[in-house]
Amino acid sequence: MEAQYWWIIGGVLFVLLNTAAGLIWLERRMLALWQDRYGPNRAGPFGILIVLADTLKLFFKEDWIPPFADKVVFVFAPAVVVASVLMAFAVVPFGPGIVVADMNIGVLFFLAMSSLGVYSIVLGGWASNNKYALLGAMRGASQMISYEVFMGLALMGPVILSGTFNLSGIVEAQRGMWYIFPQLLGFVIFFIAGIAETHRLPFDIPEAESELVAGFHSEYSGMKFGMFFIGEYLGITLISSMIVTLYFGGWLGPAFLPGVIWFVLKTFVFIMVFILLRASMPRPRYDQLMEYGWKVLFPLSLLNLLGTAAVKLFIDK
């Protein structure tokens, strides 16, 4: 039992970090494919060794801490993003029994960790002591706090339907029907909020390289920037796997493949959707984003919650 447990932790960490690194390559290749280009194709077969080259480059770049920065917080901030996302992965069930911590409050733990992720942006932006970084941090903080609300409300749909906060329980409860069908609205809201939470491209307002240089991580270089970078890809993987767990039946699937494979395949599809979004969407203005969140998604998610609860009560009676 003990040994198996450590194997799971090690395996999850290994797979996740490699996935995040591989996603850097994958995203560049896929973006190139969708924009009629090739992307990195020189180093190794299909350019996959570009990952190695990127990593080496990040390691050997000068790890500069600006003299005007708040040093402790500056160093601390990039670690938060990776740590919080990896912590959140602890509750994701990758397959039957393959989960690091099968908590009875898995959904809440995921929400808590994603809300702690805000700190990396806020602290990174503040500690850089730079106008653009501060602007990025402000945008990031308000965007992520707002979208967390809808994310939490949308998450309550599957929780109501399955009657448990445990993610494995939620997956098991989807044996009859995936929750995408009764919870289509919730899925859409969760997906949009997930993009905003990971500040991926349509909603990458905290970074907004065309207005804010690089937003909250303007002053970061070397592996500290690499942490933000990896954290973003880990975030994509996290949101994709949560979507799969909550709405697409997790590891459930036809029996000719083991559950883990199904989980990975489904997650991969959503990672692809994330990349496709980056390839096709323009960035909304900051106030448009907030207005869209509070005036459209918020009422919709409340309605979704109300409707789900009412239907559930009606059926149970």
Add this chain to the structure above:
Amino acid sequence: MGTAFYIAAAVAVLSTIMVITRYNIMHALLYFNVSMLSVAVVFYLYGAPFMAALELIVYAGAIMVLIIFFVMMLNLGSQTAGEERSWMTPGVWIGPSVLCLVLLAELVYLMVQPADTGAEIKVVDPKEVGKSLFGPYMLAVELAGMLLMAGIVGAYHLGRQKKKIVHRFLENSPS
């Protein structure tokens, strides 16, 4: 269980001490966060996982972020920390500390008294929290809801502004 509790409690106490002794307000807030995280761990260990998660989501994840958000915009530099240092004379902090020590002594006295309740941990799951919130504490929940509603309406009223035209080219464009 015991070791984890003592570690978490020690972290909570230490970080709280750090909160009140920091001159830089941002560092103080960060230590406050650590203190809240360790309190969440204590909650989790003693059978209130729901409370622990809410502590993380609401306090650490939302309220503290908002406070940091405001502090961030105040642009407090090193000279503010210096001012803070000059205000913190022994005469200021000795009074509260003595009172706190008295409280601590009382707490220790109560703790060393023979315990009259069983030490076993009863896990409070979300269902029970929900039942008690919408059962015996219905009135409090409703009152809190009213208060929040008033806050939202007030915020909307304060945030409402006349339509500003930024540029003459935008005069006829919607919004």
Add this chain to the structure above:
Amino acid sequence: MFSLLRSMWLVFLHMFHKRETYQYPEEKAPLPARWRGRIALTRDPDGGERCVGCYLCAAACPVDCISLQAAEAPDGRRYPGFFRINFSRCIFCGFCEEACPTYAIQLLPDFEMAEYDRQNLVYEKEDLLINSQGKYPGYNYYRVAGMAIAGKDKGEARHEEPPVNVRSLLP
């Protein structure tokens, strides 16, 4: 909402489009004939240097990357004593080509001049001078200008009448 989904779908369809990339070192991109690339000094049909060292190119250059020194050969032809272009400053605007009265300085369709050492980007006259007439074959400045050089006196240029003797009264 629908338009967003539609644009996502359209971008997705680009998966099956042909890629636009030229795989550069193996596959060269076709350059137009008027491409403004490396600067060269061209020659006359008879092999002499076209440049007469008038300094107009150096004056026209917005980044001051051209420096030269005029000199005069014993046969009366003017030529640049040295002609130096610092390609690490050059912006390939083509103003020098436009300013040149003798079509000597020309921009070629060639851009592959990367170097590891910045000093190697300073081209001297022997690097710049090419054994070609460039874009204006057959043009020979001294054959159309009134300037006297060895083997061609005043009035012997093309479309030129013999000089009028101003001291004579005869028509």
